[in-house]
Amino acid sequence: MARDAGENGIAQRYYLHSYCLATEAGAQEVAATSLRGLADQALDLGYTGTALCFADAADHTGRHLDEPKARAYYATTHARAAAADSDFATARARLSVAESAMDRAATTPGSSWAGHYSPGRWAHEAALVHARMGDMVAAEEHIGQALSLGLDRRRTRAMVLADLGGIRFRRGDVDGAVGAWTEFAGIAEGVHSTRIDRSAADITVRLGSIPGTAHVRELLVQRGSI
Template sequence: MAHHRNGLSARRRTVGLTQEALAEHLRVDRSTVARWESGRATPQPWMRPRLARLLRVNAEGLDDLLTPRPPADARTSTREPEAIGPPEAMPSTPHADTVASVLHLGRSDVERREFVLASGGYALSALGLPDMESITRRTRNAAPGAVRVGQGEVTAVRHVVKALGDSASELGGGHARHLAVRYLTQDVAPWLEGRFTEATGRELFSATSQLVHLAGWMAQDEGDTPGLRGLAQRYYAHSFRLAAEADDPELSATALRGLAVQCMDLGHRAEAVQLGEACVAYGRQLDHPRAVAYYEATLANAAAQDGDRHTATKHLARSESSIAKPVAVAGDSWAAHYSPGRWAHESGMILSRLDDLDAAEEHLRLALDIHGLDRRRTRAIVLADLGGVRLRQGDTDGAMAAWGEFLDCADGIRSVKVQTALQDMRVRLRRYSGLPEAQSLRERAAHITG
């Protein structure tokens, strides 16, 4: 039997919030807050950092509020959790320090240590880690000799992320990950430990979240070994922590998307769906239509891989509705770069998993025709996918034509997705070994893979 969380409802009233007001801040229904307080439901991990901030308690205080107590406990006084007050009253937190943790990870990566993770459990546990007051403490407690950080340093991080991201999109993640990691550990590290205002600190954490996410994407794209898989997952989790501590819902959702895609790649379907739901929950705080399309497509993809056709179809339709809306203001975030071309590719593969092959082919051809997929790596992957869809349709000539273009783009790219596509194509072409075109494609693929 569920027990009412009297402490939770009392704390909400203490900070002057009604159920309706708290629900509006969290972008959930009032009935959801009512279920939390009645003990019939528990806030999802990705909701908790924001809920704690609204109730002005730390993570341990929120855990105490969320612990249901039987009616017998009502005879004793309910202790209010320690509130988060002004900076001078801030208690020390038992959370692992995000900056120290991510820099340790980066330095270990430079030393080529491996991180092997057995399941997607790490990805889900990462959602409860952010220390939402770390930037405030750093603003107050910077060492006297620490380097002063301003907008110039923030801009520098963003420029490096863009430059390295453009290179990775063109030639694959395997070419530049060590550059991203060394930049994090050697150049950005002193800034993260430096002296800055709270506003600058939030911007710095956001920019660093993008850099760390890029390192994770590069590790994921670089190879198919267990060590690199685990390494990517850790980078994504740290990117989420940095973004959540900066109170940046878009970057938080983007990091969660990275974790969701990682779980899909590793076959952890249930975790991928939960992380996709988290992406959508963060997306409700945003007005940018491309960002909303990005996260809705993530959940649709996870649901399709999990065999949930209803959920996949529903969220794919929502994603399509959002990507069709005009963008009022251009942005620099990765979600803002989710172009109609990228959407067409992802939706094409979702439709392929749902066995709607005609619609899948149409979306993949659309992805190739519209602006935004001119990067060699991206275009190569779309052409490989198009060849696979055409083969499933029984269009052998069309498949070989697409795969021929794929090979034109693939040479010189260091990407596990391209390597996997090459191997997949070679295996599928074995049944057509009597056709000269198939033999020629297999020989070209063997030359590229070495």
């Protein structure tokens, strides 16, 4: 919650405190999830080396857990951090491990801390790994998979649509990008998140170079993000 509010320093302290408590209690999954949160935050802030360090630690901490979704959760974060650090071999290897784990996971949430990690969320994160490695075709395929499987929260769906627009834009599909961003603007309305705000700001800048998109830019400005 602190991170969503943009309180990065407070969020880091909560993550670290959670990790310490979980380690003392022998709760490996919670410890791994705390490290995963630190890695994800470092990625958002652009500290790829730090992100890779935390992601590798989370992956190793949770690698032998019984819950397949948990193993996939940490391996995918490791893949994202490795791809951001241009270590594509590690990114592909850990993404393959995550995919195999998700294939073995139950379709319904269990009692595991990472039981909320759905196939849709995994497909979205896999798309980000492929996009970082320059494979936009695979990235768009995984984004489509994420949307077809369903997503549990409006914020998550909004972020997927923002990323879909970005991938289409990079592929030269301007009309498809505008369509995804228009849907993003509608779903993101009223959702309070620094991630959503950053996406809205980035999309607004990109739309400035596309004729006939003033109505979409106006929707984004009206939500108070710009």
